[in-house]
Amino acid sequence: MAIELIPLPLPASADPSKFQHFGREVKGIDPANISDKEFEEIQDALYKHDALLFRGVDLSPEKQYALTKAFDPTVDSYGHGNNKTGSEKKSILHPDLKTIPRVPQVQLIGNGTVYNHEGLAEAMLKHPSHTTFHKTRVSPEDEAKGITRFYRWHIDAALYDLSPPKVTTLYGIQVPDGPTQVCRYDDGTGDELPVPLGTTAFVSGRTMFDILPQELKSVAVRARVKYAPHPYVWMAPAHAMSTALGIESEGLELPLDELPPWEESKRKTLPVTWKNPVTGELHFQVHPCGAAELIIDPLPEGAKREGALYPDGAHLTDLKEVRGLLYKMQRPAIAPTFIYPHDWKPKDLVLFHNRGVLHTVVGAFTKEQVRAFHQCNLAASEDPKGPTPEDVKKYA
Template sequence: MAIEVAPLPLPPSADPSKFKHFGREVKGVHPGTLTPDQLEEIKTLLYNHDALLFRNVDLTPEQQYALTKAFDPSSESYGHGNNKTGETKKSILHPDLKTIPRVPQVQLIGNGTVYNHEGLAEARLKHPSHTTFHKTVVSPEDEAKGVTRFYRWHIDAALYDLSPPKVTTLYGLNVPKGPRQICRYDDGTGDELEVPLGTTAFVSGRTMFDILPKELKSLAVRSKVKYAPHPYVWMAPAKAKSTGLGIETDGLEMSLDELPPWEQAKIKIFPVLWKNPVNGELHFQVHPCGVQELLVDPLPAGADREGALYPDGAHLTDLGQVRDLLYRMQRPAIAPSLVYPHDWHEKDLVLFHNRGVLHSVVGAFKPDEVRAFHQCNLAASDDPVGPTDEDVKKWA
């Protein structure tokens, strides 16, 4: 049977003109039993559309791992390392993951207590909540009425030592249904978004770059971000913005000498823009929570300097300044009309281009609501590729 594709069902809040390229539902094949030719077709579809949905599939952890690995055959360990979070219980990721014993690259995530699951006698899961991570929180009264927030906009990546996974697979096993929620931005804009309970929200890094004004495109194409060592430990004492898009600058981050042992050579410096391996498009791919510094190259010879930011280049080390600049560039792309909030069904498999999108956990569950998903991503065999000299000349 031939592979068939259809556009993803967009919510009424979405601007269809901004989703022409984003997301496809795939029919006619089973993602766990793809032939080599089908796999190549799926790879092309993913890199062109950034998220693929397979409905109503039975998928073992072994099949999920094999599918994920097929995008980067020499990758092996889970994206944060097979000790899950790369270091210690101080990491903000520590409570979110339980490893499937026989396939340690696949994690069990969700909410509530799951018994006798794939070799785990008992797994207590906790859906991440903005109440533990944001500087301000939704009032209990509003939360009871179904008001919620984006938890943390991110890329699945260790951001230290290991290279960012090329793809992530998410498979819904137990998906509790409930009333829809209102995701509030609470940033003074009045923005809010109606979302399904427990949605995963996605935004396109390609769109994030495309909608920037000229001077910010020029800055993005010339810039790299430097991440903190052990960034999830470093940021753990700090609190996030109400949109989930980065950290408030209150000086709460751990000092570098408080962190687990780290090596200068393992610190990650990545381009702000990552080049799509199939179509050559540029995706704005920054995990704002973990960034420590911004490095800007000067404008190339002959470039128009009028209105340009940092035309002679810069090395920005003031954390507040770095975060404010990144927020200015990234916030427009999480506007309600540009967010795809996936409405999960049991046995949904979503495969997404982790080097082309940002995503966020959303919503809140009661402690007794059981939600179970399998997640897999693999630390890549290479770092992402940034803009070419031709890209820089074009956009700078």
């Protein structure tokens, strides 16, 4: 049976014209048992469409690790390192991940208590909720009515020492039923998004770049973002914005001299836009919560200066200014019309291009609603490539 690619079912909130390239359901291939030729087809499809869905999959942790590793064969460490957070309990990631003992590259995530699971006698899982991370929260009364929020828009990446993974695989094992929730932005726009319970929401970094006005495209192709050292420890005391697209600037970040030992040479400075290895398109790929500085190159020779932002380049180190500029560029793309909220079913396997999309968990569960997923991504063999000089000339 030949591979078949079918557009993903979009919610009524989505604008179909913005999803012509994004997302495909794959039929005709068992992702747990693929030939080299089938993998080449999957790899090509993933980079072209950024997210692939396989339904009804039986997938062991070993098979999931092997599939993930096939995209970057020389690597073998989980995206945050096989100990996930450097044994640092202050990290905001610490409560969310439980390692599968025999395959440390695969993490168990979810909600509730899981027993006798892949070598774990008992695992107490906690679904990340905006109530523990945002500056403000939905009232308990509204929460009881099904009102919720995005948790944290992000890229799967340590953003310190290790290179961002190319691909994340997410496998739904136990998926609780429940009513649709309404994700509220609470930013004065009135934006709301109906979402399935416990959805993973995705936005295309390609769309995020494509919809920018010209003057911001120019900044995006000329800019690099410098991340804080140990960013998940650094940001832990701080609070997120109501849209989950970054941190409120309240001066609550952990001072650099109170972080675990770090080296300046291991801090990541990455392009704001990452070049797709198959399509050549640019994807706006910034983890807004970990960003500490922005370095913007001057306009290239011959570029039009009238109306240009930062024509002579800039090095922005004021956190409020850095975050404000990134928010201005990223917020349009998380409008409801641009979001794909996946409606998980048991045995769904989703592969997503971690260098081409941003994603977030959404919603909240009760303690009785047990959810168990396996997640795998691997720190890449190299950093992502940014725009070419030709790209800079085109967009600057």
